[in-house]
Amino acid sequence: MSAIDHSPAAIADAPAAPILLGPWALMWRKFKRHRIAYASLWLVGFIYVLALFGNFFAPQAHDETNRRGIFVPPQAIQFIHRAEDGSARLQLHVDALRMKVDQATMRRSYEAREGEIIPLGFFVKGHPYQLLGFIKADRHFFGPKNPDDVAYFLGSDRLGRDILSRIIIGTQISMSIGLVGVAVSLVIGVSLGGISGYYGGWIDNVIQRVIEFLRSIPTIPLWMGLAAAIPLGWPPLRTYFIVTLIVSMIGWTSLAREVRGKFLSLRNEDFITAARLDGLSDWEVIRKHMVPSFSSHIIASLTLAVPLMILAETSLSFLGIGLQPPIVSWGTLLKEAQNVRTIIEAPWLLIAPGTMIVIAVLALNFLGDGLRDAADPHAQ
Amino acid sequence: MLQFLIRRIAYMIPTVFLVSVVTFAIIQLPPGDYLDTLAAELADAGGLDEGTRQALADQYGLGQPIWVQYLKWMRGILFHWDFGISFEKNVPVNDLIWDRLGWTFAISILTLLFIWMTALPIGIYSAVKKYSVGDYVATFFGFIGLAVPNFLLALVMMYVAFKYFGQSVGGLVSPEYIDQPWTWDKVVDLLKHIWMPIVVVGTSGAAALIRIMRANLLDELYRPYVVTARAKGMSEFQLLMRYPVRVALNPFVSTIGWILPTLVSGEIIVAVVMNLPTTGPLLLRALLVQDMYLAGSLILIVSLLTVLGTLISDLLLAWIDPRIRYQ
Numbered sequence: 260m261s262a263i264d265h266s267p268a269a270i271a272d273a274p275a276a277p278i279l280l281g282p283w284a285l286m287w288r289k290f291k292r293h294r295i296a297y298a299s300l301w302l303v304g305f306i307y308v309l310a311l312f313g314n315f316f317a318p319q320a321h322d323e324t325n326r327r328g329i330f331v332p333p334q335a336i337q338f339i340h341r342a343e344d345g346s347a348r349l350q351l352h353v354d355a356l357r358m359k360v361d362q363a364t365m366r367r368s369y370e371a372r373e374g375e376i377i378p379l380g381f382f383v384k385g386h387p388y389q390l391l392g393f394i395k396a397d398r399h400f401f402g403p404k405n406p407d408d409v410a411y412f413l414g415s416d417r418l419g420r421d422i423l424s425r426i427i428i429g430t431q432i433s434m435s436i437g438l439v440g441v442a443v444s445l446v447i448g449v450s451l452g453g454i455s456g457y458y459g460g461w462i463d464n465v466i467q468r469v470i471e472f473l474r475s476i477p478t479i480p481l482w483m484g485l486a487a488a489i490p491l492g493w494p495p496l497r498t499y500f501i502v503t504l505i506v507s508m509i510g511w512t513s514l515a516r517e518v519r520g521k522f523l524s525l526r527n528e529d530f531i532t533a534a535r536l537d538g539l540s541d542w543e544v545i546r547k548h549m550v551p552s553f554s555s556h557i558i559a560s561l562t563l564a565v566p567l568m569i570l571a572e573t574s575l576s577f578l579g580i581g582l583q584p585p586i587v588s589w590g591t592l593l594k595e596a597q598n599v600r601t602i603i604e605a606p607w608l609l610i611a612p613g614t615m616i617v618i619a620v621l622a623l624n625f626l627g628d629g630l631r632d633a634a635d636p637h638a639q
Numbered sequence: 640m641l642q643f644l645i646r647r648i649a650y651m652i653p654t655v656f657l658v659s660v661v662t663f664a665i666i667q668l669p670p671g672d673y674l675d676t677l678a679a680e681l682a683d684a685g686g687l688d689e690g691t692r693q694a695l696a697d698q699y700g701l702g703q704p705i706w707v708q709y710l711k712w713m714r715g716i717l718f719h720w721d722f723g724i725s726f727e728k729n730v731p732v733n734d735l736i737w738d739r740l741g742w743t744f745a746i747s748i749l750t751l752l753f754i755w756m757t758a759l760p761i762g763i764y765s766a767v768k769k770y771s772v773g774d775y776v777a778t779f780f781g782f783i784g785l786a787v788p789n790f791l792l793a794l795v796m797m798y799v800a801f802k803y804f805g806q807s808v809g810g811l812v813s814p815e816y817i818d819q820p821w822t823w824d825k826v827v828d829l830l831k832h833i834w835m836p837i838v839v840v841g842t843s844g845a846a847a848l849i850r851i852m853r854a855n856l857l858d859e860l861y862r863p864y865v866v867t868a869r870a871k872g873m874s875e876f877q878l879l880m881r882y883p884v885r886v887a888l889n890p891f892v893s894t895i896g897w898i899l900p901t902l903v904s905g906e907i908i909v910a911v912v913m914n915l916p917t918t919g920p921l922l923l924r925a926l927l928v929q930d931m932y933l934a935g936s937l938i939l940i941v942s943l944l945t946v947l948g949t950l951i952s953d954l955l956l957a958w959i960d961p962r963i964r965y966q
Contacts, residue, residue, distance in 0.1 A: 472654050474897060475949050476942040479904035480922060481661070484938050487926035488668035570788045574908055577790055578923060593791065597912070602798045609798065613791050620786040 286555060289633040296629020299622040306619055310430040314388035317424035318402030318410065321587055323386070325409060325419030327358055330605045331369055333414040333422075340376055352376040353410045377408045414607035416595055422611050425587050429612070432499065432588035434619065436572045437565035439500075440507035445561060447507075448514030453545065455515065456522025463519070470512045479574065482506070486580045495586045502581045506571040510564040517560055521553040555634035563627035566620040573616060589616050643957050651950060658942045663709050666935035723932030727925070732936045735921065740940055742811070742917040743910070744948075746833070747902045750841040751895070758845045762852025763884060766860060777849060784846030789905045793839045793912040800835065811915055836913055840905040844898050852887065859883035889960055895952035900945050907941075 280288070291297050309316055340350040354371035361368065385399040385406050403410050413423040455466040485505045489498055525531055534548050569589075575581030576590025577597070584591055589612045595601070596608040715721040722732035765774040787795075812828050819825060859865065860883050868878050910919030918937055925934035 468650070468653060472657050475654060475900060475946050476658060477900040477903040477907070477945050479907050480918075480938045480941050481665075483907075483922060483926055484662075484665035484934060485668070487929075487934075488665065566786070573788055574790060578908065578911060580923070580926060593794075596794065599794075599797050599801055602794060603802065606798065609791075609794055613787075613795070616788065616791065617783070617786050621782060624782065624786060 282555075286633045290629055293629040293632060295625050296632075299625040299629070302618070302622040303626055306430060306434060306622070309427060310434050312390065313428050313431050315390060315396070315398070316400045317421075317427045318385065318399055318412070319421040319424040320386040320388075321420065321424045321428040322585065323420060325415070328356075328409055328411065328415050328419035329358075329417060330367060331356065331411045331415040331419070332605075333607050333611075334411050336379065336412065340378075350376070351379040353379065353412075355408075377410050378404045379410060380404045413611045414605065416605070416608060417601075422592075422607060425592055426589070426612055426615050429587045429589045429592055430615075432582065432586060433569055433572060433590070433616075436499070436503050436506065436588070437568045437623075439503045440510060440568040440572075441561050441564050443504060443507040444510030444514055444564060445557070448511035449518050449557070451511070452515030452518030453522060456519035457526065457541070457545065459523075466515070467519075470515060473508065473512050478508075478571075482508075482571065482575055483578065483580055486575050489580075491583065495582075498582060499586065502572060502575065503568075506568050506575070510568060514557070514560055514564065517556065518553070521556065522549065525549050525552060556631070559627055559631035559634050562623060562630055565627075566623040569616070569620060569623075640957065644954065647950060647953060647957075651946065654946055655943060658946065659713060659939060660709070662935045662939040662942070663712060665938060666712075666931040667705065667708075669929045669931060722936040725925070725930050725933040727928050727930040727933070732933050735933065736918075736937060736940065739916060739918050739921055740937075740944070742915065743903065743906055743919070743941065744944060746836055746840065746910075746915075746917065747899065747906050749833070750837045750844070750902050750906070751898065753837050753841045754845045754848055754898070757841070758848035758852055761845075762849045763856060763879070765849065766853045766856035767879065769857065777853075781846040781849050784842040787842070789839060789843065790908050790912045792842060793836070793909045796835055796839060797913065810913075836906070836909050836915060839909050839913075840902055843905070844902060848898070855887035856883055859886050889956075892952070892956050892959060895949075895956075899948045899952065903941060903945050 334353040334356075337352055337354075338349060339347050340352055341347045353376070355375035355377050356369040357372050359368050359370060360366070379402065381401055382398050383402050383404050383406075384397055385402055387395065387397040390396045409421070411421055411423070413421075413426065415421055416425075451466050455463045482505055486502060489501055493501075531544060531548060534544050539547070572581060572588065573590035573593065576583075576588055577593050579594060582588050582591055584594075592612040593609065593616075596605075596612075602609050712723065715723065720733070722736075724730070725732050725735055728735065761777050765771075765777045768774055811832050812825060813832070862883070865878065865883055868882060869875075873881075906917065907919035907922065909915070910917040911923050914920060918941060922934060922937045924930075925937065
């Protein structure tokens, strides 16, 4: 209210009609003021773009093995190249590496070859792929200029596969499981929560007991039991959907509770009574009047549910009972770093995918928090 | 209070029933049954003789309708305290699980205490010194704690402990103490190891509770009754502890209900990473080799004990806060 100035001078100067903003525009305005949440929105958007065009951003084929590049540490990108004659020029590159095996300890180490570099560039030709699954392409955003060279920006794993490319491809599975899982819990949560809140009575009681039951048992052992029953021989796509379903079993309970609470409080509002007196059917009242008044809350809770699902998938795949290789997700990547010995030898196997998970989950959490604050008309 | 107690326990009965049904469903999920697995395993050793096969089929009701099998399993548990046989190790499930369950719940409860001990003072501090450097640090660690999955934190801590402190990691005691009788040295050694899973499992819960405590206390701090007490000249610390903190504590207690299941979950996954002698590794192994009676019994007991823990916390809450009893 304070935005409107009632002093006579202001009225004289003001344009005839004040600009009226709709609820969504108001929310957007409030959301933009929440700087961390706004930055997170961009970050989350960027991660999904990365997932969508994964093959384009991945410098190497994610499943290409290389016997001469096992456990290569992350290679630093260098800018200035000094030629033999001492002249320096600007050229993005990494050192060309030579593998050395210590015969006594059987440990590998890598050293730079004198005078040899792997030049890097943008929009370079590389391995062929299908953009978005149907457009044939072989250009990559960034990578070695010569398609036969390999550069490991985040190191390589025990088969010489490029960790960066695997993380980018893994983004597709890990981030989409969050979305698909949330879509499933949206459907279950809103319908059960809606029924529970709108009709009340015994059906409300039953649904509430089921929710209490699901929340009172520890999830990990239950998921483990369900996920372990997935036959190993199943096609990856089916495994993916079953894992998503199992993971979304958590999401819907909190959503259903929220929807129920909203229904309960809205049911007695005057405008709902008025709509009902006007002869609208139950379904019309719900669809036209109730859902629009709490959809912003739903969006916020959904955003907050996505990171939970990502973490759940990661945990299951890490234990080896969720998604299985050759499916690449952040969880299956971390499975490679399961024991301390591997981590000591190749810490980047843990650090790189781990950082990615933390960044994605943090960004989604901040985004959800910001949306929730923006959706709440009573918050400052 | 008695009425509340009876009602609350009555609510538990359908939950317990549902838990047992779900667990039994999990036991039934993998294709084939116990006898097929056993027969396949014993095929090298001359196979399963018909008499044993018949006796086992009878005992577990195999080949009969599902609900008969369920009732036989339940009857074994309820009347004979018999959870079935682990067919990987060929011993009764009873012999394998109780030690490990004990450790799982010991660690979970210690973690709960750890969470309380850290979240309470930090939450109060960040509410009282709102927007101070300390508050921002607490908020930052709170968000990190929520975003880092348990197993990842476990891996990072093991790496750091090994690389920079040279500590042997994994297990609850050093290798030389395993299977030794309890001595003072072993207890000291246990304490050196057990803090790590506790911190790892507790971090995300503590992070969440700090946020809750901070929000609760901020709601109370500027209420008129606080101002009144201050105007009467009460010292700031006494004032804080005696009124707003006590009010803010109530929702804090009620969170045990949902925190206990997440702690047990977290303990199980962290135990797998750190190779602790608790339920986690045993359950994972049992599921991977489809040792279903062992896996099912573990899931059943872990869930039931968690439900029981939640019940106890609810009763405690009702005892502390009379408003809940009369809802």
